[in-house]
Amino acid sequence: MASGVPWTYVISTTHHGLNFPLIRVNRRGINVPQGETSHGLRRAIPHAEGREVLVEPSYSVHPSSYVDNPCEIGDGTKIWHFCHIMPHAKIGNRCSLGQNVLVSSHVEIGNNVKIQNNVALYTGAIIEDDVFLGPSCVLTNIVNPRSEIVRRHMYENTLIRKGASVGANATIVCGSTIGRYAFIAAGAVVTKDVPDYALMMGTGPPRRLDEPARLSARGAG
Ligand SMILES: CC(C)(COP(=O)(O)OP(=O)(O)OC[C@H]1O[C@@H](n2cnc3c(N)ncnc32)[C@H](O)[C@@H]1OP(=O)(O)O)[C@@H](O)C(=O)NCCC(=O)NCCS
Numbered sequence: 001m002a003s004g005v006p007w008t009y010v011i012s013t014t015h016h017g018l019n020f021p022l023i024r025v026n027r028r029g030i031n032v033p034q035g036e037t038s039h040g041l042r043r044a045i046p047h048a049e050g051r052e053v054l055v056e057p058s059y060s061v062h063p064s065s066y067v068d069n070p071c072e073i074g075d076g077t078k079i080w081h082f083c084h085i086m087p088h089a090k091i092g093n094r095c096s097l098g099q100n101v102l103v104s105s106h107v108e109i110g111n112n113v114k115i116q117n118n119v120a121l122y123t124g125a126i127i128e129d130d131v132f133l134g135p136s137c138v139l140t141n142i143v144n145p146r147s148e149i150v151r152r153h154m155y156e157n158t159l160i161r162k163g164a165s166v167g168a169n170a171t172i173v174c175g176s177t178i179g180r181y182a183f184i185a186a187g188a189v190v191t192k193d194v195p196d197y198a199l200m201m202g203t204g205p206p207r208r209l210d211e212p213a214r215l216s217a218r219g220a221g
Helices: 038-044 213-217
Strands: 007-010 052-055 125-127 158-160
Parallel strands (some): 125 158
Antiparallel strands (some): 007 052
16 A cells, blocks of 8 residues: 555444454544454544544655555655565564565564665564664675575574664675674674674675585575
């Protein structure tokens, strides 16, 4: 559903139990849980039956973006141009998602997270509070992708802990945890866990691995 404008619901007196696609809403102190039925809206707004009720989202989504339901988006979060939030994603309060950000299904994002332009968060990404993700940084979710083999059951998690920053164009190979307040420099490639407060920089020269034991062990075939 393209979003960004207030939703209007007419509370029906006859169609009890209709499952309106309600979003968690309202700047007027009325909190209707996401996925709530029209019964919930009636409970929340007494004497509203049969009247038109303006329900405003408590977060903003540019009209060029898509937000699939069900998903959770916290108060004060801003979603800018050309983003896609997929079903079952969770985004906390006061986050900012720049242009062209993808949040895949089941991704979890905490509060006050800043995501710059062109970041794709694939299933398996867990982003804690106060994290900064620089423009075009990449979080992978399959360590050994092959086009002809389906590996959807082999997604690995990437955990970015509270307060960490990931610089522009950095790549985090999945299965890694970035520690609290760690800093990943622009363009760095991270293949292992990063301790709390560490500053990680550089990509290292690429090495040829004639015996890709790690790939074989993970079923590269
Ligand atoms: C890692 C970082 C914080 C280091 O900043 P700094 O402490 O001011 O470091 P300096 O600029 O003094 O550089 C120190 C050395 O590291 C090198 N260096 C700095 N950043 C580097 C990087 N990302 N990758 C590789 N080397 C880097 C410098 O060339 C310099 O090398 P030298 O001593 O041989 O001359 C910074 O360079 C960085 O990557 N910031 C992220 C920026 C970003 O992505 N912002 C996103 C929002 S726009």
